[in-house]
Amino acid sequence: MNGEMIRAEAGDLLDWYDVHAREMPWRVGPSARRDGIRPDPYRVWLSEVMLQQTTVAAVRDYFHRFTARWPTVADLAAAADEDVMGEWAGLGYYARARNLLKCARAVVADHGGVFPATREGLLSLPGIGPYTASAISAIAYDLPETVVDGNVERVMARLHDLHVPLPTAKPELTEMAARLTPDARPGDYAQAVMDLGATICTPKSPACGICPWRDPCVARSNGTAPELPKKLPKKPKPIRLGIAYVGRRADGAFLLQRRPDKGLLGGMLGWPGSDWAETVPQDTPPVAAQWRDAGAEARHTFTHFHLRLAIRVADLPMGAEPDTGEFLGPDRFRPSDLPTVMRKAFDLARASFKDGF
DNA sequence: CACCCGTGGCA
DNA sequence: TTGCCAAGGGT
Missing domain, CATH: 3.90.79.10 (Nucleoside Triphosphate Pyrophosphohydrolase)
Structure with a gap:
């Protein structure tokens, strides 16, 4: 066990997020959220599936085209397979599009056209794994679930200066992330960690000087942040x-x-x-x-x-x-x-x- | 659990 | 040019 206590607090990150949250077509920002506005679970789900291993910049136009053509999960469920595959073309990882349709049709057929409001219910749907189930739970339903994506793994590895390589370190990083997840504003918090990882705690040359968690970050004080997280070497491509x-x-x-x-x-x-x-x-x-x-x-x-x-x-x-x-x-x-x-x-x-x- | 599965941007 | 990287899931 790492006996050292991390002093990072969710509140410091949320304060940062209140000022620096990125605007995105599928996002309800912290200000509107405080006014009681909640995002449409369909749009949260669609954006999260599109964002799997894919950059925000690549997703934007696809998200606009999909929601313009199929405004609701029922519309999408009724679409022809070839139309959905054609609209997804160029975004990659095409199993996502096939599972997207399966999932939409399951939501309509088995859940009355409403996405389940529990992590377990979401996990049972095609194309929704541990990350996406937690993300929809937190962002769409404000449930205190912990999201662990590449950003969170990087932020946690640096906060704790953990040098165990991925994917071995995944369970430990998940535990670290869970300890930090607050009961209040879980949706904002989930998006805040990811924004931090995308804009401050970046893979190369992180901007530690302006990070809301610079004080408690162990890797920052040890000067090891840029080299974390460690990863197992990759096989060459034939x-x-x-x-x-x-x-x-x-x-x-x-x-x-x-x-x-x-x-x-x-x-x-x-x-x-x-x-x-x-x-x-x-x-x-x-x-x-x-x-x-x-x-x-x-x-x-x-x-x-x-x-x-x-x-x-x-x-x-x-x-x-x-x-x-x-x-x-x-x-x-x-x-x-x-x-x-x-x-x-x-x-x-x-x-x-x-x-x- | 190891492997399979896209793409575009960037250093 | 090459390698790395991005809000992972299915099998």
Whole structure:
């Protein structure tokens, strides 16, 4: 046990938050909250799922588009799968979008269209894990639950100068965070720790001089803050190779393929193509045609490998009968429906056509 | 429990 | 250019 008592107090952080809270589309700030305004649980849930491993800057536009198109959880539950996947395209981690729909439909079917107001109830829903269940509990329902995300882990590791590497240190950091969580204003507090981690207690060059917890912070006094939290080394990413076939029919329709729900880019639209492996891919087009190389490869890095994707393009006749995929006209396909790697392939293919497309 | 699962920004 | 990082969850 770390016998040292941390003197950090939630009140000091809340005082800081009252002045420095960031404004966000899904957030009810401390002032409005004091006036009794509570955030819509649907919007809290949607924002928290979008924010999983994703930056605020990347989420903003997606959140606006989703809430404009589907203002309530019932609207979202009634949406077509392909519409939700297309709207999520580019945000990454597509299992989140699949679980988002499952969750919305479960809330409507099993909970009368209202998100459960307990951590346990929330935890039972698809796509809601320990962090998100606590976040919705605290932010939407003002329950005194402890949120532990990357920000909180970093802040706690520094406050206590804990050098045990993640993920080993996770349970201890969770316990530290729980001890600090106040009974009053748990929603504001949860967001305050995350704002602190995002703006002051940043991964590199933290601004310790203006931190509301600079006095009790052990890592600050020891000069170790910038190197915490420690993390286990990561495995190198191998390079995989593949081929994608961008076929355009005479009427302007493209030959596309819906990917299976499980695995990489599950449920998303993509171009027919080879497997992606560390060996040279087999060149097997989805339909016989005059395929030509686009002259440039799409380079893309996924979570655990680098991909170099060769692009083949072809003009296809109206009578073409491909082995795989389906033709989608402009009415059923927008380039923005594609995950980023597929959009890169599309852009390269387009550039390779003299007449553009 | 180890592994799988995206993307864009930034030093 | 490369590596690191961001409000994690599912299996």
